[in-house]
Amino acid sequence: MDATSRIEQALTAVLAPAESIGCPPQLAAAIRYAVFPGGARIRPRLCLAVARANAEDDRSVSNAAAASIELLHCASLVHDDLPCFDNADMRRGKLSVHRAFGERLGVLVGDALIVQAFQTLANGASRVPQRLAALLQIVGNSVGTSAGIVAGQAWECEPRVGLSDYQKAKTGALFAAASMAGAAAAGCRYPESWRALGERLGEAYQVADDILDVVGNPLELGKPTGRDALLSRPNAPRELGMHGALQRLEYLVAGAIDSIPACPGADELRAIIMTEAAGLLPEKFRHAA
Amino acid sequence: MDATSRIEQALTAVLAPAESIGCPPQLAAAIRYAVFPGGARIRPRLCLAVARANAEDDRSVSNAAAASIELLHCASLVHDDLPCFDNADMRRGKLSVHRAFGERLGVLVGDALIVQAFQTLANGASRVPQRLAALLQIVGNSVGTSAGIVAGQAWECEPRVGLSDYQKAKTGALFAAASMAGAAAAGCRYPESWRALGERLGEAYQVADDILDVVGNPLELGKPTGRDALLSRPNAPRELGMHGALQRLEYLVAGAIDSIPACPGADELRAIIMTEAAGLLPEKFRHAA
Numbered sequence: 001m002d003a004t005s006r007i008e009q010a011l012t013a014v015l016a017p018a019e020s021i022g023c024p025p026q027l028a029a030a031i032r033y034a035v036f037p038g039g040a041r042i043r044p045r046l047c048l049a050v051a052r053a054n055a056e057d058d059r060s061v062s063n064a065a066a067a068s069i070e071l072l073h074c075a076s077l078v079h080d081d082l083p084c085f086d087n088a089d090m091r092r093g094k095l096s097v098h099r100a101f102g103e104r105l106g107v108l109v110g111d112a113l114i115v116q117a118f119q120t121l122a123n124g125a126s127r128v129p130q131r132l133a134a135l136l137q138i139v140g141n142s143v144g145t146s147a148g149i150v151a152g153q154a155w156e157c158e159p160r161v162g163l164s165d166y167q168k169a170k171t172g173a174l175f176a177a178a179s180m181a182g183a184a185a186a187g188c189r190y191p192e193s194w195r196a197l198g199e200r201l202g203e204a205y206q207v208a209d210d211i212l213d214v215v216g217n218p219l220e221l222g223k224p225t226g227r228d229a230l231l232s233r234p235n236a237p238r239e240l241g242m243h244g245a246l247q248r249l250e251y252l253v254a255g256a257i258d259s260i261p262a263c264p265g266a267d268e269l270r271a272i273i274m275t276e277a278a279g280l281l282p283e284k285f286r287h288a289a
Numbered sequence: 290m291d292a293t294s295r296i297e298q299a300l301t302a303v304l305a306p307a308e309s310i311g312c313p314p315q316l317a318a319a320i321r322y323a324v325f326p327g328g329a330r331i332r333p334r335l336c337l338a339v340a341r342a343n344a345e346d347d348r349s350v351s352n353a354a355a356a357s358i359e360l361l362h363c364a365s366l367v368h369d370d371l372p373c374f375d376n377a378d379m380r381r382g383k384l385s386v387h388r389a390f391g392e393r394l395g396v397l398v399g400d401a402l403i404v405q406a407f408q409t410l411a412n413g414a415s416r417v418p419q420r421l422a423a424l425l426q427i428v429g430n431s432v433g434t435s436a437g438i439v440a441g442q443a444w445e446c447e448p449r450v451g452l453s454d455y456q457k458a459k460t461g462a463l464f465a466a467a468s469m470a471g472a473a474a475a476g477c478r479y480p481e482s483w484r485a486l487g488e489r490l491g492e493a494y495q496v497a498d499d500i501l502d503v504v505g506n507p508l509e510l511g512k513p514t515g516r517d518a519l520l521s522r523p524n525a526p527r528e529l530g531m532h533g534a535l536q537r538l539e540y541l542v543a544g545a546i547d548s549i550p551a552c553p554g555a556d557e558l559r560a561i562i563m564t565e566a567a568g569l570l571p572e573k574f575r576h577a578a
Contacts (some may be wrong), residue, residue, distance in 0.1 A: 022435035022454065026291065026444035033432065079400065082393040103373040105444050111368065111403060112439045114434050118407040122425035129418030136411035136425075143404050146311035150401045154316035157393050166313065231487065 007044045010063040011035055011070060012119045018112070029111045030101040031116075034074050038224075039092055042276065043178040044070040048202065049272045050182030050194060053265035061131055062185040064124020068117040068139055069178050075113035075151045076174075082106050085153070086231070093222030108163045114143070125185070134184040136190060142177030149173060163234050167206055168199070175202030193261045200256035201273070208280035210236040215285065246285070253277040296333045298558055299352040300324055300359060303409045307401070319390040319398045320405075325365050328511075331565065332467040333359040335490065338561045339471030339483060342554035350420055350473040354415020357406040357428055358467050364402035365438045365463075371395050374442070375520065382511030403432070414474070423480060426544070431466030438462060453524050456495055458467040464491030478539045482550045489545035490562070497569035499525040506573065535574070542566040 001009075015035060018028045044066035051062035081088040081096040083103060088096050098106030106183050119138060125132035145150045153172025155161045179198030182192040188194070212221060214237045228235035237246040256277075257270050290298075304324060307317045333355035340351035348416060370377040370385040372392060379387050387395030414421035432438045444450045449566025468487030469480040477483070500509060503526045504518050517524035525534040546559050547568075 018434045020435050022458070023440055024443040024447050026446055027434060027440065075400075079396055084396060102446065105393060105443065107368055107373060107399075108439055108443050108446070110396075110400065111364075111432075112434045112443075114400060114403050114435070115429060115439060116434065118425065119429040119433060120557060122422060122429060126422040129422065132422065133411060133415040134417065138408065140404060140408040140411060143400075144408060145316060145401045146309050146404065147308045148404070150397055150404060151316065154394065154397050154401075156312050156314040157315055157391065157397070169311070192494055 003045050003048045005156055006043065006059075006063060007041050007066055007070065008038075008050060010034075010044075010067040011038075014064070014067050014071070014116065014123075017119075018116070021150045021160075024099060026105060027108060027112065029180060030097055030105045031112055033094075033100060034078050034097050034109050034113065035071070037092070038070070038074075040068060040279070042205065043073055043174055045276065046175065046198065047178040047182040047185070049269055049276075050179050050197070051077065051186040053260075053263050053269040054183050054186035054188045055264045056186040058128065058185075061125045061135075061156045061180060062126060064120050065135055065139075065181040065185040067124075068120040068135075069142075069181060071113045071117040071120065071200060072139070072143050072149070073174060075110045075117070076143075076153070078113070079110040080153065086227070088223070088227075093219075098183045117143075120251045127188075131187060133183055135181055138177050138184055142173040147173055167203070167234070171242050172202035173200065175205065188263075196259035197256050197273075199253075200252050200259060201277075202279060204249055204252035205280060207245055207252065209280060210238075211245055211249070212240070212283065214238070214242070218263070220282075249280070292334050292337045293330065294492065295337060295348070296330050296350060296355055296359065297325075298559060299333075301406065302362070303353070303412075306408075307405070313569050315394060316401065317392060319386055319394045320401055322377070322389060323367050323386050323398050323402065324360070326381070327359070329362075330359060331494065332362055332463055335464065335487065336467040336471040336474070336563065338462060338558055338565075339468050340475045341540075342549075342552050342558035343472050343473040343475035343477045344553045347474075349416065350414045350417060350424075351407050351471060354424055354470040354474040356413075356468075357409040357424075357461060358431075360402045360406040360409065361432050361438065362429070362463055364399045364406070365432075365442070367395055367409055368399040368404070368436050369442065370504075371510070373512040374445070375516070377512070377516075380510075392461075406432075417476075420476060421452070426467045426468055427466050427473055427480060431462040438464055456492070461488045461491035462494045464488065464494065477552075485548035487564075488543050489541050489548060490566075491540055492539035493545065493566060494569060496525045496534055499527075500531070500534055500570060500574065501540070502530070503527070505571075509571075536568070 018031045047066040068203050078097045080086050097109050121135050146150050147169050155166040176195045176198035179194040183194040185192040214223050214224050218225050260266055277284050302569035307320045321523050336355040345351050357541045367386045369375050386398050434440050436458050444455040468483045472483040473480040488552050501513050505514050507514050549555055
């Protein structure tokens with residue numbers, strides 16, 4: 001089974017409780033709406049690729065890790081879109097959750113997905129307690145108050161924002177967790193050595209996202225462009241120029257590939273990262289640097 | 290050390306990361322504000338009392354269980370108070386979190402406390418992996434989408450509400466988790482046998498809360514009264530009459546005490562429950578039934 005099918009099946013399986021009798025029907029529908037159909041699923045793909053590179057021996061553990069990270073990503077999108085934050089009407093080519101289901105369900109879907117992410121780890125890794133403890137630590141930190149997504153979003157509420165702290169927490173933390181959780185799920189004893197790969201890819205992804213916010217097609221992206229300028233958010237092409245931003249992207253992807261630790265599947269992983277990185281921007285922008 | 294001091298110390302310790310360098314200062318302040326000073330801390334008190342009754346052998350595990358449950362309770366208050374739900378200005382005698390820090394930090398504080406609750410379990414129980422797995426299950430279910438707090442709150446968004454499902458999920462689930470988590474933290478093999486105690490106490494607490502919403506003093510309660518009538522929410526005295534509601538409260542507390550499973554500290558636990566139950570209503574209302 002390819003990575004995409006594994007991820008969709010894992011997400012479907014872990015959300016099955018939300019279809020159960022006890023769940024309020026609108027909440028169940030809003031949760032499904034927030035998770036399916038997904039975006040590029042780039043974080044869980046990274047997670048599974050790193051697990052494979054580390055000779056994964058229990059797919060149910062790496063599936064749980066990948067699914068939990070995607071659920072947290074979806075949760076952050078739903079809460080970021082709320083009226084008090086970005087007030088976004090569209091997401092992934094359809095109405096945002098709060099626009100489709102109301103603001104109350106927007107808040108609750110985010111909460112539900114955070115809870116579900118931790119339940120997913122608990123259920124998927126309970127047979128391998130040491131890995132469970134490592135995964136909880138990695139995933140918890142990536143969304144927590146010190147350097148995780150919640151911290152990243154909260155920097156937007158501060159009068160002064162440390163740009164590097166902001167981007168590391170808001171984007172880098174979950175990419176780093178995807179990479180480290182893939183290693184931990186496969187039983188790697190030092191998942192921390194996989195942090196650099198995730199962090200650099202996260203930064204590369206942020207630069208690509210910034211570029212698309214300037215030159216992308218809203219219909220292809222499924223969300224409006226020009227939001228960074230409108231909301232006065234930092235943006236790589238506006239700071240470095242388009243040429244500089246494209247150079248930075250290449251530099252980050254090269255750095256990510258160089259950071260891959262020695263492991264059984266390093267060659268295959270390098271090839272996967274190069275393919276994934278090439279997909280960050282449409283063909284026409286790729287060779288402009 | 291008495292239970293109250295243990296709980297406050299445990300909460301202070303688990304929130305220390307929110308004071309660390311990486312945490313945005315306003316987020317750290319808003320988290321502290323949401324957790325301290327607390328209310329009656331009735332859920333973590335129940336958790337610790339059950340752990341003691343089960344001859345707890347590792348206080349750090351039961352402290353973690355109690356703290357995680359109180360963090361989730363605080364998270365639910367902060368999100369329930371948001372403008373899109375109860376739009377409450379006051380909580381625990383001071384401005385609600387979103388009124389004091391803004392709506393964005395209201396959303397983020399709730400998110401942060403949910404994450405912190407699971408991190409607290411992971412850190413506090415990592416040395417006893419079987420208990421960690423049981424605690425994650427118990428605590429996760431109590432806030433989840435099938436019969437947990439998120440489901441309880443989401444029933445408010447449905448055109449038709451199953452009253453029993455609603456109250457069990459919104460109030461009973463976390464009380465049941467407090468009781469079961471106390472048992473699991475002490476190594477009890479069948480924490481499920483402690484569910485009835487928590488559920489009945491949760492229902493009793495709900496009835497007492499309904500009574501206070503009708504006859505309580507807003508200054509003593511630290512929140513406005515008459516909210517149930519205003520928001521058309523179910524309320525025991527309005528349905529059963531005041532006399533009927535007080536009888537129901539007595540019946541539920543008696544049932545809770547009867548449900549206590551055989552355990553080393555059953556006698557002491559019964560005495561604690563009676564004292565706690567007596568504190569649910571001010572003296573003047575207690576003997577009206």
